[in-house]
Amino acid sequence: MHWFIASEVLMSGLFSSVPVVLVALVGLTVGAGLVTTAVRRRQLAAVVADARRHGTGAGGLAVLAGVAAAAAVGLTDTAAGLGSGVSAALVPLVFAAVHTGVLWVGESAWPRQRGAVRTASLVRRRFPAAALRVRRVLVGAATGVVLVAAVGWATAAADGRTLAGPVTVLPDGLGPAGPAVVGPYPGSVFAVPVLAGTAVVLLLVALALRTALVRPAVPGDDGAEAVLRAASVHRVLRGAAAGLLVELGALLVVVGGAVRSVATATEVGIGDGVLSVGGHPALVVLGTVGALAGGLAVLAGLLLLVLPAPRLRPAPPAPSGPPPSPVPAVPA
């Protein structure tokens, strides 16, 4: 019996870790492809290469810090005081917040011109078009998290962490049956920390984007400057959108599972017969679809993390031709 339970737990763990392993494999493949096809440092101007290193370094550090913070919160149950399971619910948001915070610091520390003579282009900053799609994903995911948390908060049982089904009156004076109570469910116990965490993530995203859009330009190469700024904005949006998508997916899985469970008819034994109590097929379908959509959202959020940022092209070769004529001396 014990080995059966152990194997069940093992199989459950294996199935739940499939998306993570899949994303890790995709990430390794994409990462290897990016490294092998990246423009070499010697193909770039020194100032552009340094700026790229600053950006990619901050991006890598942000991912490591985000993963470490999320793992620490999940493993040590940091938010245990708010309720059982709240720490697990906050893991994606902790990743998004720490990731965005590190990128904000990195953008704030972008190298500035230090020489006596300095130049700047008169071009106005615009939001990079290459990052518009990820921004839409971020807005959609944040809206989804707020909606699902709000609906969960409004429909949860009084304890704030379960969903109660309807009470069914049995025939022949047998009295009421139910309500069936299913948990976890994102009532106030989960919804309030999730909404607060989402607000923190969005605030950090706004600060990091504002900093990335006005940070010092990379002098001398407008094309590289535009790509590097688009990459900075992409990294900020990518991490936050990924965290919010995973959070939205997890909420949908929990809500869908709870609705499906509550809406499924219960078999009640009465005397020699069995009576089917309750049951709402439409809600069962809705819950199943919601849970499946949540699973897809989790997978999409994890895959979003490996979406490459805009990349630099090699600097154009120096123009060939005769050397410039010497400058005449200034007359006295």
Added chain:
Amino acid sequence: MTETDAGRLTLRVDVTSPVPVYEQLREQVTALVGARQLVRGDRLPAARALAADLGLAVGTVARAYRELEATGVVQSRRRTGTVVAGPAAPAPAAGLVADAAADLVRIGRAAGWTDEQLVTALRAALLR
């Protein structure tokens, strides 16, 4: 409203120059507007962004923008930021002086002089 490709234009400041940096910025933007390289409706970068690019305090750029606004070269608008309003009111004999300056540049460039050398020659003439 015509808008030029302001991204091709650059500002250059020397923080060791005895001329205050905000004055250098004011002079250059005024010159670009006078030369029609910036025209009415062109939007200048936000003071914060330009200050970051030049490694200056935001207040320095903001002061240059205020001076430009006081002379009517730019306007500050709540939604669109700092926008070129048009060239400053012409001084007496502005056309003659502009023609002479254009001659100076034309002759100097024909002789292969750099911009710095032309400015040095003009400064020398101002000291006589």
